Amino acid sequence: MHVLGINALFHDPAAALITDGKVVAAAEEERFSRRKHGKRPVPFSAWELPEQSARWCLAQTGLTPSDLDAVAYSYDPALARTAERLGLHDPWDHLRQEYARQAPQFLAEALPGLDPAKVRFVPHHVAHAASAGAVSPYPDCAVLVLDGRGECGSHLAGRYTGRELTVLGAQELPDSLGLFYEDLTQHLGFLRSSDEFKVMALASHGTPRFAGRLREYVHAEDGGGFRARPVPWAEFVPPRPAHGAWDQDHADLAASAQLCLEEAMLALARWLRERTGEDVLTLAGGVALNCVANTRLWRESGFAHVWVQPAAGDAGTALGAAAHVAGQKDTLEPMPTAALGRGWNDAELREWLERAAVPYEEPADIAETAAEALAADGIVAWFQGRSEYGPRALGHRSLLAHPGRAANLERLNAVKGREEFRPVAPMVLAERAAEIFDGPLPSPHMLFVHDVAPDWRARIPAVVHVDGTARIQTVDRAQEPLVARMIEGFERRTGLPVVVNTSLNTAGRPMVDDPRDALECFGSAPVDLLVLGPFAIRRGKAFA
Numbered sequence: 001m002h003v004l005g006i007n008a009l010f011h012d013p014a015a016a017l018i019t020d021g022k023v024v025a026a027a028e029e030e031r032f033s034r035r036k037h038g039k040r041p042v043p044f045s046a047w048e049l050p051e052q053s054a055r056w057c058l059a060q061t062g063l064t065p066s067d068l069d070a071v072a073y074s075y076d077p078a079l080a081r082t083a084e085r086l087g088l089h090d091p092w093d094h095l096r097q098e099y100a101r102q103a104p105q106f107l108a109e110a111l112p113g114l115d116p117a118k119v120r121f122v123p124h125h126v127a128h129a130a131s132a133g134a135v136s137p138y139p140d141c142a143v144l145v146l147d148g149r150g151e152c153g154s155h156l157a158g159r160y161t162g163r164e165l166t167v168l169g170a171q172e173l174p175d176s177l178g179l180f181y182e183d184l185t186q187h188l189g190f191l192r193s194s195d196e197f198k199v200m201a202l203a204s205h206g207t208p209r210f211a212g213r214l215r216e217y218v219h220a221e222d223g224g225g226f227r228a229r230p231v232p233w234a235e236f237v238p239p240r241p242a243h244g245a246w247d248q249d250h251a252d253l254a255a256s257a258q259l260c261l262e263e264a265m266l267a268l269a270r271w272l273r274e275r276t277g278e279d280v281l282t283l284a285g286g287v288a289l290n291c292v293a294n295t296r297l298w299r300e301s302g303f304a305h306v307w308v309q310p311a312a313g314d315a316g317t318a319l320g321a322a323a324h325v326a327g328q329k330d331t332l333e334p335m336p337t338a339a340l341g342r343g344w345n346d347a348e349l350r351e352w353l354e355r356a357a358v359p360y361e362e363p364a365d366i367a368e369t370a371a372e373a374l375a376a377d378g379i380v381a382w383f384q385g386r387s388e389y390g391p392r393a394l395g396h397r398s399l400l401a402h403p404g405r406a407a408n409l410e411r412l413n414a415v416k417g418r419e420e421f422r423p424v425a426p427m428v429l430a431e432r433a434a435e436i437f438d439g440p441l442p443s444p445h446m447l448f449v450h451d452v453a454p455d456w457r458a459r460i461p462a463v464v465h466v467d468g469t470a471r472i473q474t475v476d477r478a479q480e481p482l483v484a485r486m487i488e489g490f491e492r493r494t495g496l497p498v499v500v501n502t503s504l505n506t507a508g509r510p511m512v513d514d515p516r517d518a519l520e521c522f523g524s525a526p527v528d529l530l531v532l533g534p535f536a537i538r539r540g541k542a543f544a
Contacts, residue, residue, distance in 0.1 A: 001019070001020060001021075001069045001070075001326060001329050001330050002017070002018075002019050002061075002063060002067055002068050002069050002070075003017070003018045003019075003068070003069060003070045003071070003072055003322045003325050003326040004016070004017050004054060004057060004058070004068050004070075004071045004072070004322065005017070005018070005026075005071075005072045005074065005127075005317075005318040005319055005320070005321040005322030005323070005325075006049065006050060006054065006071060006072065006073050006074065006103075006107065006318055006321065007050070007074045007127075007314050007315060007316075007317040007318040007321070008046070008048065008049050008050060008073070008074075008075075008103070009046050009074075009075045009096060009099070009100055009124075010041045010046075010148075010149075010193075010314055011037050011038065011039065011040070011041035011193050011313075011314055012028060012029075012030070012037050012038055012313050012314040012315040013028070013029040013030075013038040013039065013048060013049065013050035013053070013315075014026065014027065014028040014029060014038075014050055014053055014311070014314075014315035014316075014317075014318040014319075014389075015027060015029075015050045015053040015054035015056075015057045015318050016057065016318040016319035016322050016340070016389075017057040017058070017060070017061065017063075017322065018319075018322045018323060018326040018330075018332075019061060020330055021326060021327075021330035021331050021332045021333050022333050022336075023135060023319065023323075023333070023335050023336065023340065024057075024060065024061055024340075025056070025057040025060045025061065025340055025341075026057070026311070026318065026319050026340040026341070026389040027053040027056060027057065027340065027341040027342065027387070027389065028050075028053060028311075028315045028341075028389070028510075029050035029051075029052060029053045030510040031053070031341060031342070031387060031510055031511065031513035032052035032053055032056070032513070033052065034509065034510055034517070035510070036194070036508055036509060036510050037193070037194055037510075038050065040193075041193045042092075043090070043092040043093055043094075043095040043096040043099075044092065044095065046095065046096040046099040046100065047099045047102075047106060049106055049107065049110050050318070051110045051111075054110070054111060055111070056342065058111075064113055065111035065112065065113040065114035066113040066114065066115070068114065068118060069118070070118050070119075070120050070325050070326075071107055071114065071118055071119045071120065072120050072122050072127075072321035072322045072324065072325040072326075073100075073103050073104075073107070073119055073120065073121050073122065073321060074122055074124055074127035074314075074317035074318060074320065074321040075100050075103075075121065075122075075123075075124045075127075075150070075151065076121035076122065076123045076124070076151060077097050077100040077101045077121065077151070078121065079123055079151035079152060080097050080100070080151040080152060081151075081152050082094065086152055086172075086173040086174060087173060087174035088149075088173060088174055100121075103119060103121075104116035104117070104119035107119055120321075120325050122320075122321040122324050122325065123150065123151060124150030124151055124317060125145045125147075125150045125153060125155070125156035125170070125285075126156070126165065126167075126320075126324055127317035127318075127320035127321040127324060128145040128147065128150075128156065128284040128285050128312075128316065128317055128320055129143045129145050129156055129158060129160075129165055129284060129320065130165065130319075130320035130321070130323040130324040130327070131284045131309045131311070131312075131316040131317060131319045131320030131323065132145070132282035132283055132284035132288075132307070132308070132309045132312075132320075133158075133159075133160035133163070133165065133282045134160060134163050134165070134320070134323040134324065134327055134332055135309075135319065135320075135323050135332060135333075135334055135335040136280075136282045136307045136309075136334060136335070137307065137334045138160075138280040138282065138305070138307060139160065139161075139162055139163045140159075140160060140161055140162065140278065140280070141159065141160050141278055141280035141281065141282045141307070142157075142158070142159050142160075142272045142273065142276045142278040142280065142281050142282070142303070143156070143157070143158050143159065143160060143165070143281075143282045143283075143284070144156075144157055144265075144268060144269060144272055144281060144282070144283055144284075144288075145157075145283075145284050145285040145288075146177050146178060146265065146268075146283075146285045146286075146287035146288065147176075147178040147285035147286045147287055147313075147314070148176055148178035148179045148182055148193070148286060149173055149176055149178070149179065152172055152173055153170045153171055153172050153173060154171055154172075154173055154175065154176035154177065154178055154179065154228075155169075155170055155171035155176075155177070155225075155226070155268070155285075156169070156170050157169035157170070157224055157268065157271070157272050157275075159272075159276045159278060160282075163327055163331075163332050164327075165324075168224070168272070168275055168276070169223075169224040169225065169271075169272075171225050171226060174229060174230075175225075175226060175227055175228045175229060176228055177218070177226065177228050177261060177264060177265070177287055178285065178286050178287050179228070179230075180217075180218055180228045180231065180257070180261070181196050181199065181257065181261060181287065181290075182196065183230065183231065183233065184199060184231070184233065184253070184254070184257050185198070185199050187233040187234075187237075187239050187240070188202070188239075188240050188246070188250055188253070188254065189239065189240035189241055189242045189243070189244055189246075190242075191242075196286070196289075196290075197289065197290075197391075198419065198422065199254045199257070199258070200254075200258060200290055200291075200292055201419075201421055201422050201423060201465075202246065202250065202251050202254040202421055203251070203254040203255040203257070203258035203292070204255075204292075204465055204466050204467040204469075205248075205251040205254075205255075205421055205466055206248065206250075206251030206252040206253070206254055206255030206256075207252055207255055208252070208255045208256040208258070208259040209252050209255075209256065210236050210237075210252060210253055210256035210257075211256040211259045211260055213236070214231065214236075214256050214257060214260045215260055215263075217229050217230075217231045218231070218257075218260045218261070218264060219260070219263070219264060220263070220264045220267030220268060220271075223271075224268060224271040224272065224275070226264050226267070226268065228264070233253070236253055236256075237249045237250060237252075237253045246421075258290075258292065258293075261287070261290065261293055262292070262293045262296050265287070265293050265296075265297060266296060266297060266300055266301060269281060269297050269301035269302075269303065270301055270302060273301055273302040273303055274302075278303070279303060279304040279305060280303060280304065280305045280306075280307065281297065281301065281303040281305070281306045281307070282306075282307045282308070282309070283297075283306065283307070283308045283309065283312065284308070284309040284312045284316055284320070285312060285313075286312065286313040286314065288308050288309065288312035288447075289308075289312050289313060289391065289447070291446070291447050291448050291449050291471050292449050292469075294306060294308055294447055294448050294449075295439055295440065295448045295449045295450070298439070298440045298448065305440075306440060306448075308445065308447040308448075309335075309390075310338040310388070310389060310390035310392065310394075310445040310447070311338070311389045311390035311391075312390070312447070313390075313391070315389070315390065316389075316390070319335070319389070337479065338388050338389050338390055338392075338394055338444075338445060339385055339386040339387065339388055339389075339394070339396050340386060340388075340389040341386050341387030341388065341389055341513065342386060342387055342513060342514060343385050343386035343387070344514075344515060344533070345533075346533050346534055348515075349515060349532050349533040349534075349535060350535065352515040352516070352519070352532075353515075353532065353535060353537070356519055358519065358537055358542055359537070359538075359541045359542055360532075360535045360536060360537045361535065361536045361537075361538070362534055362535055362536075363534075363536055365485075366482070366531055366533075366534050366535070366536060367482055367483075367485035367486040367489055368485075368486075368489045369529075369531070369536050370382065370400070370486050370489075370529065370531050370536075371486050371487075371488075371489030371490040371492075371493060372489070372493065373528060373529040374400055374401065374402055374486075374490050374499060375402070375490055375493035375494050377401075377402050377405060377408075378528035378529055379399065379400070379401050379411070379412070379415065379526070379527050379528050379529075380399070380400040380401070380527070380528065380529045380530075380531060381398075381399055381400075381504055381512075381518060381521065381522055381527045381529070381530045381531065382395070382396075382397075382398045382399070382400050382486075382504070382531050383396075383397060383504065383512065383515070383518045383530070383531060383532045383533070384396050384482060384483075384531070384533065387511070387513050388511070390445070391503075391511075392445060392446040392447070392473075392503070393501060393502060393503035393504060393511060394444070394445065394446065394473055394501075395427060395473070395475065395480055395483040395501065397503065397504045397505075397511050397512045397513065397518075398427075398501045398502070398503065398504055399412065399415070399416070399501075399502045399503065399504045399527070400499050400500060400501060401424075401462065401499075401500040401502075402462070402494070402496075402499075402500065403426055403460040403461070403462045403463045403496060403498050403499065403500045404459060404460060404461070404462070404494060404496055405461075405462055406461035406462055407462075408424075408462040408500060409423070409424055409461075409462045409463075412424050412462075412500065412502060415506075415525050415526055415527070416502070416505070416506050416507055416525070417506050417507035417508070418507050421466075423463070423465040423466075423470070423471065424462065424463060424500050424501075424502045425446055425463060425470065425471045425472065425473060425500070425501050425502060426460060426463035426470050426472050426473070426498045426499065426500060426501065427472070427473040427474075427475055427483070427487065427498070427499050427500075427501040428472060428473070428474060428475065428487070428497060428498045428499075429474070429475050429477065429484055429487055429488070429497055430442045430444075430474040430475060430476050430477070431477075432497045433450075433472065433474045435453070436452065436453055436456045436460075436497075436498065437450035437451070437452060437453070437470065437472050438450055438451040438452075438453065439451060439472070441474060442474040442476065443472050443473065443474050444473060444474055444475075444476060444479075445473070446471055446472065446473040447471075448471070448472075449465075449469040449470065449471050450469060450470055450471075450472050451468060451469055452464050452468055452469065452470050459496065460496060460498050462500055463498065463500055473501060475487060486499070487499055504518070504521060505521065506521065506524070506525055515532060518530060518532060519532075519537075522537065522539075522542070523542075523543075526539075527539065530542075
């Protein structure tokens with residue numbers, strides 16, 4: 001059975017393909033269109049479909065639209081109510097609903113040969129839930145979904161038994177933890193539905209002195225629900241102009257909101273733990289990308305394990321919708337990796353380099369070549385294998401650097417054009433992580449924060465955030481042998497089993513996806529070495 005999943009309505013359009021219960025491909029439209037998040041989350045863009053990523057998913061397995069058994073669309077307009085009835089100020093939301101109702105016809109036009117009768121609407125939060133519980137390594141688990149909004153809610157709590165979902169609770173709009181955080185993001189001068197991670201980073205620079213007053217607007221309630229209504233943010237702190245300087249008040253407000261979010265999530269998780277008795281919690285929805293909150297759930301919720309969908313935002317609902325439909329006929333297998341996007345073989349990469357007329361080398365061991373450049377304090381653009389599904393670079397489309405140089409944080413933020421308060425992350429071999437980092441292990445998808453051991457903080461200062469934590473990625477040598485050898489080569493030269501890993505892109509642009517993107521990024525940013533598969537392109541030679 002071939003099921004194509006589609007996310008399109010709000011933001012982060014994406015496509016995913018499940019064949020005979022196996023996840024074979026998943027990709028976000030932004031990686032093809034080169035528009036960050038694919039589009040803005042406004043009603044006027046709701047008609048835009050992930051046409052390029054959908055076509056690629058089909059081409060990846062040699063399918064045509066007529067070969068599909070079903071197309072799963074991650075929104076069900078039959079469940080929606082008007083924005084007015086939901087208590088939302090969104091006067092053009094009726095356009096969004098009309099576009100959703102017409103999605104089968106739009107999809108049939110975008111994918112010639114598709115029978116529109118094969119399109120199945122999947123409730124938005126069910127799609128989020130399936131992206132976690134249905135394809136996690138745990139067939140029996142609790143599942144918690146939190147985001148901005150779906151058809152008429154912002155939350156789902158449930159359990160999977162043998163990968164079958166039972167819904168135990170849901171929170172209706174206008175209460176929404178996701179919209180609460182989005183509103184704050186906009187008030188602090190960042191781009192809503194995009195820059196929420198910047199608020200999380202800024203929160204570490206503040207103290208939660210406004211939390212008491214904020215709890216009047218945002219708090220958990222009995223029975224597994226919560227209240228999260230619009231906050232008069234200007235009564236706390238004046239709005240920060242976009243690109244304006246931030247001050248301590250802004251950081252304190254971010255810290256206060258972050259604390260209130262964590263408290264509400266923790267109460268919801270504890271209720272779910274008590275209701276289900278499960279040992280494993282799986283998470284999805286945009287709020288699940290808050291790695292600080294995720295770690296607090298791991299430490300305090302009572303669950304033994306917490307697993308977060310790597311593409312926890314709306315992009316992941318493409319996979320979840322496909323999983324929900326496919327699971328009704330096929331036995332689903334766990335998501336094998338986050339590396340579900342495009343890839344090129346060595347011959348194809350060589351063709352790209354020859355066409356670009358770029359001087360390149362083919363060293364005997366590209367991992368050692370990269371390790372040598374990193375040990376010499378070079379910045380390395382690392383392009384290997386299939387691209388990642390989700391917002392984190394996990395060693396396939398990464399920018400690497402030496403963690404022992406404190407100045408490399410500022411240097412990388414300057415290379416990428418990012419705010420100075422933003423941290424960069426460490427990658428570490430899974431078997432070495434426990435001696436350096438305290439937190440949930442393994443952590444292959446960079447979705448938790450870990451306390452850095454005191455005696456290591458001065459040794460790897462570039463990756464230690466102001467609060468003494470780091471958002472780590474553990475590397476399993478069986479799954480990522482080339483990355484593991486690169487880290488080992490770096491340790492032999494420096495004594496440090498950790499490498500800086502941040503996404504291979506510059507501010508406001510999607511992560512690099514194809515070789516052209518990599519070459520363009522290399523040409524426009526002060527990167528010392530581009531590793532493209534087995535090939536090395538050195539800045540000094542390419543721009544001699």
